[in-house]
Amino acid sequence: MSSTTASSDTASSSPARRIPRPQELASSQKLMVFVLSMVLFGLANILTEVLPEFRVGPVELSVSYLAFVPVVMVSLFHPLYAALGAPLGEIIFVDLLMGNFSGVGELEGYIQLALGLYIGGSLVRDPARRGQVALAAIVAVLIDKGVGGAVDILKVVVGVEDLESVQGLPESILALEGVAFASDLLISGIIFGAIPAAYLAPRLHGKIEPLMGMAPRDPRVPLPGRARQTAGFIGLAVVLFIASGLFAFLEYVDVELGLWEPDFLEQYGMGFLWVSVAACAVVLVTVVLLARRSARRRRLEAGRATAASATEVARSNAGV
Template sequence: MSESTTTRRRLREPAPDLTSSQKLMVFVLSMTLFGLANIVTEVLPEITVGPVELSVSYLAFVPVLMVSLFHPLYAALGAPLGEIVFVDLLMGNFSGIGEVEGYLQMALGLYVAGSLVRDPRKRWQVASAAMIAVLIDKGVGGIVDFTKVWVGVEDAEYVDGLPESILMLEGIAFTTDFVISGVLFGAIPAAYLAPRLYGKIEPLMGMAPRDPARRTPGLARSSAAFIALAVLLMFASAVFAFMEAADMAYGSWEPDFLDQYGLSFLWVSVAVCAIVLIGIVITARIVAQERRDEVGRQR
């Protein structure tokens, strides 16, 4: 049997699915690491160039690495929750139902991006995934913001020195976010780190690295059903954004601890992240040992 025939046959065979404990570990690890990354962005300075403010929205390479190395679905569901739990809630800046908008947009972007990565060792695939994730997240968010101003549920925040055009403002915001978060803090570091981390951190979680010669079950596909689901999620994010703009902030909690205690309060979130990470490592070791014992008994 030729090598090409063997490869095609393996491509038709799905890779072994993760166990429930492994799915949970990927979810929690992605949530914790991205939460920690967002704590870092809280202390990064903003740069003002004329009327335009340049800032890092988030360190996109962190969740992109997670969806590239591990299962995209569970990593994508966990990552945006990390910002909500470890930054918004613990810092006292939780907008309640309005957080759903950002969660849906980022989770969708990361899931699609991670599904496009077949081999994390190929830098161009990982770099493309980072840019696509930010493109979907910030693109959908920009469309929603434009729609809110166009409908009239929210006023545009014009910048001195720029034409009072909401399209131009959203275009500038999208471009700066894409370049800073998508390229500088997304594609470049992700493409550099993914090949170096591939095959090294997965065994620590008791998992095998993603096999480019096998189909990972549960990836996003360019089918009518998935496209319809994606459109539905984008529409749902817009609905939650409109509800927040209409002052329907159910479940909001905004004591704003950073204003009360200063940036030193960020160490509270760092400590919580560290505790969760230690718990993940211990759990992963226990699960891996149980799997080795089970294999040994079967032999």
């Protein structure tokens, strides 16, 4: 009799709905995270197109991108799929639709930003901890802009035949790139990265994930698929960084593979940005509808499983 009571208590206390953890995401959910990250970062980059830029001598002070948007995504969801989707949003909704697509050279920025976001998101064990989220933003921009600056220096060095014939050239290049890197880290990494991300991520944690049928990230459970400090991953990262440099050099030597630059903004003005906004809105609404449909289907499946379990327990109790 006690075993029967225990069985019924277990059945009644079992959750009516089981939401998979990030490592249990279905293919459709991985795609939703990828597309959602792509659309949100695309919208963020459209906004940066209208933000003012300032120039102090040879140094340009501007917002490269709103880093907090992809950082929040890689902090809340699986960092791999969110990191792969975010930089693609800039390529599709800004570069392609605005008619400013540099072809194979776009792979340089894609690899650098995706890898930076992936490593930064992997550092976040608990999105409710502001320090971890802020560190993720700084690391992501540090990797992206640091590697990009190193590649820019190499491009200039390779393009100059005799450095010794131009007095002070190497020092000036390093100084300019250093100032540009520091300004990007301050503006994109901290002001528009770490600070808003550390504010938003804890408030969205546990609220947005269930809407997509996913469980919030659990700090007690290690996240499979995250970046690790292993020789294999470090070697892969180095190879990807070298590959990004090679793509940059292809653009530098005028390899125009995939080049498409009608430059619609110059032809039609800033109002053409609304085309990208409309495209983002359509994709975003589609993702939300698919996410709600997927969550509803999972609730129904969980309800059927619970009902079947309750029926089985009732039959076993009747048999006893």
